[in-house]
Amino acid sequence: MSTERKRKVSLFDVVDDTSASAKLSRMNGGAGGNGVVSGVNRWNGRPYSQTYYEIFEKRRTLPVWQQKDEFLQVLKNNQTLILVGETGSGKTTQIPQFVLEAVDIETPDKRKKMMIACTQPRRVAAMSVSRRVAEEMDVTIGEEVGYSIRFEDCSSAKTVLKYLTDGMLLREAMTDPLLERYKVIILDEAHERTLATDVLFGLLKEVLKNRPDLKLVVMSATLEAEKFQAYFNGAPLMKVPGRLHPVEIFYTQEPERDYLEAAIRTVVQIHLCEPQGDILVFLTGEEEIEDACRKINKEIGNLGDQVGPVKVVPLYSTLPPAMQQKIFDPPPPPLDELGPPGRKIVVSTNIAETSLTIDGIVYVIDPGFAKQKVYNPRVRVESLLVSPISKASAHQRSGRAGRTQPGKCFRLYTEKSFSNDLQPQTYPEILRSNLANTVLTLKKLGIDDLVHFDFMDPPAPETLMRALEVLNYLGALDDEGNLTKLGEIMSEFPLDPQMSKMLVVSPEFNCSNEILSVSAMLSEARVSSATASSGFYATSGGMNHRKLLRLMQVVAVSQFSLMKKWEAQKAADEAKARFSHIDGDHLTLLNVYHAYKQNSEDPQWCYENFVNQRALKAADNVRQQLVRIMSRFNLKLCSTDFNSRDYYINIRKAMLAGYFMQVAHLERTGHYLTVKDNQVVHLHPSNCLDHKPEWVIYNEYVLTSRNFIRTVTDIRGEWLVDIAPHYYDLTNFPSCEAKRVLERLYKKREKEREDSKNRK
Amino acid sequence: MEEVKGGSSSSAIRSSNIGFQLLKKCGWTEGTGLGVAEQGRLEPIQVHAKNDKQGLGSRKINNNNKNKRHQLLRDSTSKDNEAKKKAKALSKRAKKLQEQEKKLQDKEFERAFFREFWPDNV
Numbered sequence A: 001m002s003t004e005r006k007r008k009v010s011l012f013d014v015v016d017d018t019s020a021s022a023k024l025s026r027m028n029g030g031a032g033g034n035g036v037v038s039g040v041n042r043w044n045g046r047p048y049s050q051t052y053y054e055i056f057e058k059r060r061t062l063p064v065w066q067q068k069d070e071f072l073q074v075l076k077n078n079q080t081l082i083l084v085g086e087t088g089s090g091k092t093t094q095i096p097q098f099v100l101e102a103v104d105i106e107t108p109d110k111r112k113k114m115m116i117a118c119t120q121p122r123r124v125a126a127m128s129v130s131r132r133v134a135e136e137m138d139v140t141i142g143e144e145v146g147y148s149i150r151f152e153d154c155s156s157a158k159t160v161l162k163y164l165t166d167g168m169l170l171r172e173a174m175t176d177p178l179l180e181r182y183k184v185i186i187l188d189e190a191h192e193r194t195l196a197t198d199v200l201f202g203l204l205k206e207v208l209k210n211r212p213d214l215k216l217v218v219m220s221a222t223l224e225a226e227k228f229q230a231y232f233n234g235a236p237l238m239k240v241p242g243r244l245h246p247v248e249i250f251y252t253q254e255p256e257r258d259y260l261e262a263a264i265r266t267v268v269q270i271h272l273c274e275p276q277g278d279i280l281v282f283l284t285g286e287e288e289i290e291d292a293c294r295k296i297n298k299e300i301g302n303l304g305d306q307v308g309p310v311k312v313v314p315l316y317s318t319l320p321p322a323m324q325q326k327i328f329d330p331p332p333p334p335l336d337e338l339g340p341p342g343r344k345i346v347v348s349t350n351i352a353e354t355s356l357t358i359d360g361i362v363y364v365i366d367p368g369f370a371k372q373k374v375y376n377p378r379v380r381v382e383s384l385l386v387s388p389i390s391k392a393s394a395h396q397r398s399g400r401a402g403r404t405q406p407g408k409c410f411r412l413y414t415e416k417s418f419s420n421d422l423q424p425q426t427y428p429e430i431l432r433s434n435l436a437n438t439v440l441t442l443k444k445l446g447i448d449d450l451v452h453f454d455f456m457d458p459p460a461p462e463t464l465m466r467a468l469e470v471l472n473y474l475g476a477l478d479d480e481g482n483l484t485k486l487g488e489i490m491s492e493f494p495l496d497p498q499m500s501k502m503l504v505v506s507p508e509f510n511c512s513n514e515i516l517s518v519s520a521m522l523s524e525a526r527v528s529s530a531t532a533s534s535g536f537y538a539t540s541g542g543m544n545h546r547k548l549l550r551l552m553q554v555v556a557v558s559q560f561s562l563m564k565k566w567e568a569q570k571a572a573d574e575a576k577a578r579f580s581h582i583d584g585d586h587l588t589l590l591n592v593y594h595a596y597k598q599n600s601e602d603p604q605w606c607y608e609n610f611v612n613q614r615a616l617k618a619a620d621n622v623r624q625q626l627v628r629i630m631s632r633f634n635l636k637l638c639s640t641d642f643n644s645r646d647y648y649i650n651i652r653k654a655m656l657a658g659y660f661m662q663v664a665h666l667e668r669t670g671h672y673l674t675v676k677d678n679q680v681v682h683l684h685p686s687n688c689l690d691h692k693p694e695w696v697i698y699n700e701y702v703l704t705s706r707n708f709i710r711t712v713t714d715i716r717g718e719w720l721v722d723i724a725p726h727y728y729d730l731t732n733f734p735s736c737e738a739k740r741v742l743e744r745l746y747k748k749r750e751k752e753r754e755d756s757k758n759r760k
Numbered sequence B: 001m002e003e004v005k006g007g008s009s010s011s012a013i014r015s016s017n018i019g020f021q022l023l024k025k026c027g028w029t030e031g032t033g034l035g036v037a038e039q040g041r042l043e044p045i046q047v048h049a050k051n052d053k054q055g056l057g058s059r060k061i062n063n064n065n066k067n068k069r070h071q072l073l074r075d076s077t078s079k080d081n082e083a084k085k086k087a088k089a090l091s092k093r094a095k096k097l098q099e100q101e102k103k104l105q106d107k108e109f110e111r112a113f114f115r116e117f118w119p120d121n122v
Helices: A022-027 A050-059 A063-077 A091-102 A123-137 A166-175 A195-210 A222-231 A259-273 A286-302 A321-328 A391-402 A415-421 A436-444 A461-473 A485-491 A497-509 A512-529 A535-541 A550-561 A565-579 A585-598 A603-608 A613-632 A646-659 A717-723 A737-759 B018-025 B063-077 B081-117
Strands: A080-085 A115-120 A145-149 A152-154 A161-165 A182-187 A215-220 A237-240 A247-250 A278-282 A310-315 A343-348 A361-366 A369-376 A381-388 A407-411 A663-666 A672-674 A680-683 A695-703 A707-715
Touching (some): A050 A123, A063 A237, A080 A222, A091 A123, A091 A161, A091 A182, A091 A215, A115 A123, A115 A166, A115 A195, A123 A145, A161 A166, A166 A195, A166 A436, A182 A195, A215 A222, A222 A237, A247 A391, A259 A278, A259 A286, A259 A343, A259 A361, A278 A391, A286 A310, A286 A343, A310 A321, A361 A391, A381 A695, A391 A407, A436 A461, A436 A485, A436 A497, A461 B018, A497 A646, A512 A585, A512 A613, A512 A646, A565 A585, A603 A613, A646 A707, A646 A717, A663 A707, A663 A737, A680 A695, A707 A717, A717 A737
Parallel strands (some): A080 A215, A080 A237, A115 A161, A145 A161, A182 A215, A247 A407, A278 A343, A278 A361, A310 A343, A361 A407
Antiparallel strands (some): A663 A672, A672 A680, A695 A707
């Protein structure tokens, strides 16, 4: 039995069903009740530690404990139940433990137990909550309590309680359609309505019909509880009080002309006039937040010594974790004993709305905007846009002021605006997303009637059309809409279908090693800017205009304190130039990866070259996981000779084989137009090309004041005709400059063919 | 040439599109929504890109004008007007339903709001 230590396995491995220690089963049930009585830990047979008892005393004061018996009773009598409670009720950490105590997880096979799953919309939450719960249960993380997130599985055969992202549970369903290893599934933070949670809703409704022994607990904040209840056929609803103090809400008399300026003004006013207590300001993105922090520091600095000192802390998802920790620092002490008290001012994206809880906040400033992911299937663009929040969000934001004592929320809009301009709920992610990947997953899960799938909020037909179209062009679905062999392999990669396709076909271009590196770097670049599977909350800080590769940005920012900003940027720019490949950003990423490996992953080297070691390490891990999937399907790992002229050409061709739908053409006017959709786009200033290629593939479409395409690589028009003739079919092509160019290319190819025939 | 923002309207996907055809093969009927009761929304969500710092409510976006332009665009591009009409009639019904739902949601929100801030009231 070698499962004693923490095990990192591929996320696609089914957790071993052997080797759960038999001695545990003897203890099971005996310890019952609160689990404290016996003094011996039911899970690992060891006596409880001192910390266990200390934590236990604190746990018992959580609001959710008052309803423990009631909860277990309802759970016993029902297959599905909905539990409603605000953050602070302790539901995320305590409910799974209650379930574990009360539910029989034994199987006929003494060596194995069934599991309890608790899903989280964010990777960070799954990791941190499972750590906390392992501590509370006095077990080692990765053993009895574990977590599983994309590219990292920290669980073992012993695991009985697993926290995992909703996306991971969905992937598990691909290999275990009835989720047979689970006895109870808890969907936490259901009100966030992430894409994966919504799909799980529909899926689990089906699974529950076929698994009478399976139980489902849906946990949510208050607002949509009745809707959940109706959707889950009138399942009982239980309410757990949160720990909220009353929050007084203030509106402005007139609409604000400039919400940023108004927010800063309000901060200053609070600091001058209101009693002690920290401030939380909600803004939309990294740049705006950094700008606001500077201005607040300046304005308050101008007031001199008669006001208390402040500590202004930015918070957004792309900030390195060490910087994020600063939000938990105490406010600064008063300058002298009798002086006015200090204040902490947190300026944050909407991550502070639900995901992160900061104690000590008494004042909230809410301008009413957030960056939201939106997908328009008509122009096939998924982007982050600043738009008004929902009433539910506004409510959530104001609640943040009442965590420790009665608070105040300053809404920088009129009460009339609140009732007229804000929609009641934020649209669930499923209505705002590109569903290509979701459709591939659903197809793999065997759901063929996508039209009548039990979505809680069905997406618009056009969104599904686009998804089907993309998958058909990629060859994952045939013309009848059935999953092809290629599609089945593609669905095994936890990546966008375009990227999966590129990987699967890369051996044909003799460059799968390189494509693996590029894919790993691309997905990690995305991961580092958008920490989670769920777009909306995590990517809120995502947009970024710095003229740097994103992998390098984080380092540049953290060195910000050591060097002046422009100096840091200049140095980082130089470092970037060292790795630049004139043919494109994808190839530059590859260069960075190669250089990192050649320098034996040396942290010092990373530091000197402004390369984010953490991100690269993560990319390397992603790469290893992808290699495993490749070998599972006997996809050859190969490279073209580096000295060959074709080395980079093959890589670029393989990339095109996946991304032929993300191509832009340079018009004679000097603009780029996206192929088929004819959207005017500009190369993102972060690109490292030394010329403006006639054709480029791009990884990402970014909407800001202008439409940018980011991470671009030069490709040749001939390849379009050779590699993706089914997409570049001119009978089905809007007339434009690109079409005329393609016409010539087709003619050229035809002529070549005839010539070679004649020669024979 | 006008830059079309990702969130703004543009013409609907045509029936010649392979995705359109695949969805029909899945059992979809034009003019209906998705879901168990085909109750889903008919149009994709439209969001207008905001590129300034103007506060909420400080300038009403002229929705009527936008819609008109949208309508024109669609009429000039649409081939199958009949299907459009059908869709319109349906979308009227859907609108009514949506309005009703919105009212309900508002009510629920209010209730939830009070429950939340004054838990003793419950």
